[in-house]
Amino acid sequence: MSSIALVGNPNTGKTSLFNTLTSSYEYVGNWAGVTVEKKIGSLKNGAGKLIDLPGIYSLHPLSRDEGVAAQYLIEETPEALINIVDASQLERNLLLTLQLLEYGKPTILGLNMTDVAKARGIQVNPDILSEQLGIPVLPLIARTGKGTGQVLSVLEQPSHIPPVTFQLNYGELAEEAIASIVTHLQKISGLPNLRWVALQLLEQNPVILELLEKRTDISGLLLIADTAQTRLQRDKLALTLPQWIRSVRMDYIRKVCAEAIDSTLQKPHNLTERLDSILTHRFLGLPLFILFMYAMFKTTFDWIGGPLSDLLDGFIGGQLSDWTNSLLGAIGASEFTHALIVDGLIGGVGGVLVFVPQIFILFLMISFLEDSGYMARVCLLMDSTMERMGLNGKAFIPFIIGFGCNVPAIMAARSIEQPKDRMLTTLLMPLMSCSARLPVYLLFAAVFFPAQQAAAVLSMYVMGVVFALVLCKFFSKYLFKNEASIFIIELPPYRMPQLKTLSRSTWEKGKGFLRKAGTIILAGSVLIWLMSYAGPGGLNVDMDHSFLAKFGGFIAPLLQPLGFGTWQAGSTLVPGFLAKEVVVSTMNIIYHAPDTAGLEGQIASVFTPLSSISFMAFILLYIPCLATVGVIKKETASWKWTFFSMGYSLVLAYAVSLVIYQGGRLLGWS
């Protein structure tokens, strides 16, 4: 099986193309850094594997996701490359193309976004481009799939892609250095194209340097580079060798572009400019962002999501339970089976499933934000606030993704350039209220704050963000060396997200929730139900004497000062660590509630408005779930930081709930 790698600048549509060429589906969005890990898929025509690499501007990595791409090209040997370039940004994109051509593998140039280029009055002639670079050039619109059929047919016979013959002359001085480095490298086996390795070495690509260091003594090679650099400086050609190499490439690219591009009719980004003048306005920008967020929550909880969830709840609690009851009665199921299915399964899993409409609508809106290009603007708007807190605005994209699920959000932090910023983002992510915590707020808000549901839920999200910012300031001051944070973000043109992409990416996000409902929530529900059904006194005991009550009773005294010192509340917290949704399932089972209305009644009698706020805050903050802990361990590669993230959130949750409850009581609330 041959493997073919997709390489290109960030946000040029690699993943869109990957999704059309393979039968898999990966995450797409409209900002730089969507793909942070290489993805492997099988080509639709069965011709081999396609590898989607994170976007890079050059082979010299600055952030961790870029390192993934550079590493791949150096350590593995793809049979061919597809280099995707943005036709409306050809000059910048070709800088990478030249380095790929020097890599020497058969390459196809996918000239993507020809529609965007055309709309801006930029005409790229693929034939001239192909002639100049000596490789096949295929015009594409990856978002809609136009032109992808042709790519697929070329890939059917990867061995038929013509070999690359491209070679750029870097001038006498540099060429001499390249030649003598190549002679040295010939002794080492298993390297890719030697001229390419030599050039990357002269450019001081850290990945190449590291690789060579393992195989040989590189001091001699570095000396050659140094000598060449001194001579360049003496001849006043350039200050450094990497700068010289870059300028030779740029000169060549300008020449190619002058021939292949007709930009006489070029127009400015009209729509983007007009939208930006409002959306990133110095006074209007932030209030508009807050307004959008509020509208997003209002839609999710009040306008559309809420009513849909009520319908579903009516069905699960009413018809479905009735049917099941009569069916179980008809087949003469034992009392145990009956209770397991109705109280355990329908109660536990069904109690979580009723929130599916709201969660999907939230995901739909997050997908819209991602695909429209607004995400990058939010980072811009938030940067000055984030900078004061010791982080940078780029962390805001992962934070918003974290509202969906913390796990992909922590992965998304890879595109942040500085290790300190990346670490802070990862550590603070659990404070972003993910969709799994949502059912808890929805349940309590419906009971205690029916008139202000959206506001009550939104305030939980805001609380998480505020604590993240405050702790960020604290952590960056006391836990990390003072490393200046930098900020740079590309602002992609706005675009109207396509229905197909939106529904696809909403489904991909929501799928995980449904899968959890069928696995961990199901298992958790059965287990919790069994623990509530059995006790030291045997089966079918009074729930107050069940194992669950005993177990919850251990924790309850600790929770007494927080206002929810009952075994019922205590016993939801430990299974909640597996998946936060289980908190609600557990409540459903404990309170024997056939539907949400019944559960709401039960909760109203156990909690007070004040203790409900304290409980919601506790659920928001108390611990990252098991899956999040796993990804924190993977990304930080440190148990110390992983335990730290669990420890600080537990302490924070306890302190916050204590202040809310005791403070509220002092003020005379109940």
Next chain:
Amino acid sequence: MALTSCSLLRLQPGTTGSIQRIEGMNPILRRRLADLGVSEGVMIRLKGKGPFMGPITLECNGQLFAIRRKEASMIEVKVS
């Protein structure tokens, strides 16, 4: 026509200058800018300034991006 050279921050929003010098900038940022095609001799346009002394939006070679004011002040431009 008289040529004056000043910090990029001094440009009026919407106007263009040609980059004269970039000095004292964090090397990572410097490289990232170079990746976007921002280097000496290139035309750059100041698009707008963000809220609360936040980042400024720039356009170079048709690409929009934003950097902080402190860093932008290290880019010296020539306006005709």
